Amino acid sequence: MTLDSTPGTDVVLSVRDLSVVYDGADPVRAVRGVSFDLARGEVLGIAGESGCGKSTLAYAVTRLLKPPGRVASGQVLFRPADGPPVDLSTLHGEALRRFRWNRVAMVFQGAMNALNPVLSVRRQLADVFTAHRPELRRAEREDRCRELLDLVGIGPERLSSYPHELSGGMRQRVLIAMAMALRPDVVVMDEPTTALDVVVQRDILTEIDRLRARFGFAVVFITHDLSLLLEISDRLAVMYGGRIVEYGRAADLHTAAHHPYTVGLLRSFPRLRGERTVLHGIPGSPPDLSRPPAGCAFTARCPYAFDDCHHTDPALLTAHTTGPTTRAACLHYDPAVRPDGPPEALHAGRFDPDPGPAPSTGGAGR
């Protein structure tokens, strides 16, 4: 199943039926048949609980996957505005090095680990230019480094600082500056703000959005924080058990989530705006991906599961009730299996089809 971006939009990255395995005595099928298109300039959010394959997907898309991880099947196509599509699996050595940072840059979680503790900020920023823009003279490199820090709201005096002399927020900004250095087409961000306090997190997200408006790069933004993604993404992919189980415009998913897992996730997070609601968790835990279940991976935790769910793996199909449309991998939306459509309670966005008495206090479901 292909998840095309809105018709007519200009696609920069196409992921087709991508599967990733971590080899071992019990091979882990961390990503299973994932497809999506990333439009130029858009923010695609990828949500899902810990262990559902988000980071593995990010590593595979950026060709940073290390053994025992390997792409078992599928394709990642980069579509430059100025040339034919490039199959990333064909890039090696110098071509791969050029592709990274120039075309697709990454910002991963844990800024302290990503920056080299014994090199100054100046040296680390300058290294990107030395490697990829060797034609620049020393003074030009220095100017570019200053500009980069300025872009992310850090004064030039910090060029001489070492990572341990910077706050967590500043270190993350330095990483974002490095990702921007060569004006990439795509920036993949894996939990870039998770370790930071909410105020700093908000500042950094505002910064990213400002930079995106200015330079027009697309963003793949990965986090388990669905409410954050709903706010910043144009479109959202919800992952479960190594698969995309729901995909659609963020605004549509917010008002009309179709997959029971998305419905459960939405009820597990406090809303950033609007009325206070009682929070529920999703009982149980995600599947062991070294033994993915035969049917829908969510069956064991799904209050709406029926017999077929145990053995039929649902395709990602257009899901629609009365509101907006998304795509959901749930047999309730397969007319061949359920001609009458989903049960009323699911349709109404309830995670529990038969809720008992409402709990008296709210509690986070994480």
Ligand SMILES: Nc1ncnc2c1ncn2[C@@H]1O[C@H](COP(=O)(O)OP(=O)(O)OP(=O)(O)O)[C@@H](O)[C@H]1O
């Ligand atoms: N190096 C590895 N070797 C074996 N299995 C791995 C390796 N890295 C990840 N996995 C497994 O792959 C699956 C997907 O992990 P991944 O880190 O991609 O999930 P995630 O959704 O990003 O989780 P988190 O939010 O905790 O980072 C998990 O079952 C994990 O245990």
